[in-house]
Amino acid sequence: xxxxxxxxxxxxxxxxxxxxxxxxxxxxxxxxxxxxxxxxxxxxxxxxxxxxxxxxxxxxxxxxxxxxxxxxxxxxxxxxxxxxxxxxxxxxxxxxxxxxxxxxxxxxxxxxxxxxxxxxxxxxxxxxxxxxxxxxxxxxxxxxxxxxxxxxxxxxxxxxxxxxxxxxxxxxxxxxxxxxxxxxxxxxxxxxxxxxxxxxxxxxxxxxxxxxxxxxxxxxxxxxxxxxxxxxxxxxxxxxxxxxxxxxxxxxxxxxxxxxxxxxxxxxxxxxxxxxxxxxxxxxxxxxxxx
Numbered sequence: 001x002x003x004x005x006x007x008x009x010x011x012x013x014x015x016x017x018x019x020x021x022x023x024x025x026x027x028x029x030x031x032x033x034x035x036x037x038x039x040x041x042x043x044x045x046x047x048x049x050x051x052x053x054x055x056x057x058x059x060x061x062x063x064x065x066x067x068x069x070x071x072x073x074x075x076x077x078x079x080x081x082x083x084x085x086x087x088x089x090x091x092x093x094x095x096x097x098x099x100x101x102x103x104x105x106x107x108x109x110x111x112x113x114x115x116x117x118x119x120x121x122x123x124x125x126x127x128x129x130x131x132x133x134x135x136x137x138x139x140x141x142x143x144x145x146x147x148x149x150x151x152x153x154x155x156x157x158x159x160x161x162x163x164x165x166x167x168x169x170x171x172x173x174x175x176x177x178x179x180x181x182x183x184x185x186x187x188x189x190x191x192x193x194x195x196x197x198x199x200x201x202x203x204x205x206x207x208x209x210x211x212x213x214x215x216x217x218x219x220x221x222x223x224x225x226x227x228x229x230x231x232x233x234x235x236x237x238x239x240x241x242x243x244x245x246x247x248x249x250x251x252x253x254x255x256x257x258x259x260x261x262x263x264x265x266x267x268x269x270x271x272x273x274x275x276x277x278x279x280x281x282x283x284x285x286x287x288x289x290x291x
């Protein structure tokens with residue numbers, strides 16, 4: 001099923017009046033509201049409704065610019081209020097997604113693709129005169145993100161980078177970093193990469209793959225469970241973006257400098273670290289375990 005929100009009104013910053021007559025409510029106030037959710041700043045949005053997609057297998061859902069993408073019965077496409085619109089087939093059991101300038105990109109483990117009304121595989125562009133057989137089509141992997149003008153793919157224990165602003169081109173000799181252990185999640189901010197390994201979390205910052213500085217910034221985390229969010233979700237709208245990942249002490253927040261906070265550590269301890277995903281619904285975050 002896919003979720004849709006539509007109308008938004010407000011905000012009503014003066015708050016809620018309780019116990020007054022309808023005639024005493026200001027002209028710009030709301031007397032009654034049905035099927036809406038009230039947000040913390042006083043706005044209301046229409047309550048979400050759900051579209052059921054008849055399918056035997058659906059997986060790899062991804063939300064980009066309030067549009068829902070995924071795989072339904074082997075077809076990669078978009079789920080709209082009118083149903084599912086498929087653009088092409090895949091045999092992959094799982095896709096990994098990222099977003100660049102409002103356009104979704106995904107990897108199926110073998111290549112990297114752009115989904116923009118159709119599916120296009122990213123290639124090294126034969127019209128560019130490389131004269132260098134070390135430059136190949138951008139490989140696929142298990143996880144994908146965007147960082148510093150490059151697409152980054154995690155494949156086994158390696159991070160594979162595209163050329164700057166040439167998302168389909170990968171140099172076999174220079175565009176990679178070997179980490180020694182399999183990557184279990186990957187998320188990029190403008191200033192660096194957060195990388196989950198089986199027993200620790202790394203932060204990589206620098207300008208090029210060969211110059212990246214690697215620091216250990218946190219301990220063990222849940223495989224697959226990371227999400228990039230705006231600062232507004234934690235009450236810091238001017239603080240830029242954060243990476244959220246899941247630990248035995250609940251959600252952890254990583255900022256653009258590689259600093260990590262554990263805001264739930266005083267209340268939550270010793271949670272199991274199953275493989276899963278993190279999803280956002282308004283101002284709430286949810287960890288969903290993969291079955």
